[in-house]
Amino acid sequence: MTDAAQTARRARGATWLAALTDERARVEGYPASVQVVDAALGERAARYIAVVADADNRFVRARGGEVGLLEGWTLARAVTDAIAADAKRADKRAIVAVIDVPSQAYGRTEEAFGIHQALAAAAESYASAREAGHPVIGLIVGKAMSGAFLAHGYQANRLIALDDAGVQVHAMGKQAAARITQRSVEGVEKLAETITPMAYDIASFAKLGLLFARLGVDDADAPTADDIESVRACLSQALADIGDSRDLSSRLNADGRSASVTVRERLRAQWTG
Amino acid sequence: MDSAQLLERESFVEKGARERVRRLLDANSMRELLDPFERLRSPWLAMQDIVTQADDGVVIARGTIDGVSVVIAAIEPAFQGGSMGEVGGAKIAGALELALEDARTGTPVVPVLLLETGGVRLQEANCGLAAIAEIHAAIVALRDYVPVIGVITGPVGCFGGMSIAAGLCSQLIVTREARLGLNGPQVIEQEAGVDEFDSRDRPLIWGLTGGEQREATGFVETRCDDDSAALAAAVAEAVKAPPGPLARTQSIDRSLGRLAAIDPSKRMEPADVRDVFAAQR
């Protein structure tokens, strides 16, 4: 991939955030790596949030759009601010996590200062928003990887992914996965052909039944007007589908994760003994 | 602890998951759910010719602790490094979801999570990750009703997406041997280089992420010796605590303030980190 293509791909979170909010001004008071915009989603008020690359991030290990200490706590700030602002409103704003995060930040300072706790704060804020009645939607426009995705988007009521080669959901990058399972990258890719949860591509991820929608677009790096309209329409459909629900039960599909469904059925049968 | 006490001490770290559960519960109160004879194995490991454990490395049991109704989820550290697969993850998430239903209908049961895990099982990647997200959701919802207790003792410690689950627990009980961190030392060294983090430097690893340091910096609430009686007593006290908001996740401004005050370009030693946290108390 060319440098320009890489840069374009790396900027997807920021690009889509701007596109979906008609380039509205960001909410002030948040660092450059966490962009927050309040804008409508159809008829509804919404807060859009993206974690983006910041070449000047004080935390060197989080300059490429990774979710690090600052990003974790800032996500928690951005979401809890929205919860507090709407506390007395019946109609809570929607929260849209625009997701393109290559990983969590890896570093000594990160571990020393409890990055696990920063990401927990972020995950909790999204979960709390959902529990309080804010419809939360995760829109995957690029990478949604491991701890970063757990913190930013995986607590959403509904998940939407663009259908594009640059969209990947996984627990670990291919290189690292290859090292840990003692295979080559080709070996990991080969395994992924038959082991659906090990695959990196979004079509395979969709088979697990976790997505509300997988949406084809003309240009995921530089969305056209049609692309933006179609994503907006999908976000509205997701909103309608959420209705008053506040949990993650829509992710449980016997077609996608049959063992997950069976385990829960058998637990329920044995629960009261 | 003198040598006589050391000899008498019953190690918790050396126990397997099932034995740990038995040790924590009141005598004769243990009722295991989805035990190994149910044979709910990992479908994904079988496809990769990897020998499966019949309970997928997670023990779920109901019972009482000092009379308090609890459900314990214990991860077996010996099987696949305690990693989370689809079945094991669903056992934990499903048990928490049922506990939540009970809490909402007025018969609360307190969850106790024995977290001995490297995180997602790579051979089941996205199934493990999805299950962990469901575990996070259930813990947050449950905390309105009951305390959610996490116990980390070693030998594996608690890493990856399950370290985030630990961060969501109402109370964390650890030993000195325990480690709690997002990324394992080898992964950090591979991603960031050996100067950033030497994965063979054990004093550094425990110095930054071990139980003693985590207690000193407020990331865990209780630290015990590796002594089953002490740990059982700590858990018994923890399950009686009232539910409530979690200071560890809700001290957002203080945490952001702390980050603003440090110089991230400076290489931090464990003592430096403790100083930063002490200064902010």
Next chain:
Amino acid sequence: MQTLSLDYPAGAPAACRALAGVVGSGDLEVLLEPGEAGRSTVAINTSVDGVNEIWTAVIDRIFADDSQPAVALEINDFGATPAVVRLRIAQALEIAHTAGARTDG
């Protein structure tokens, strides 16, 4: 991974189920259930290839006495030595013979 099935003449069915060990490096998990009267069966899944003869020899010796209670064993092995195999099977058999409801591991 290799699988192996063995069976032996035995006595009356064992009194109860039993469990021993874990599928950890150098260890194995033994699930024991009462067998059909007169016959003990052993189903082995092992991560190690090419050791069927060793397994057969080890298990043959354990089940040499055909008056023992009939059991159905499932073994999930992750590279245990014969000594550890004998230990885990002995642990499981002891629980079944003592006819307790307790499981071990």
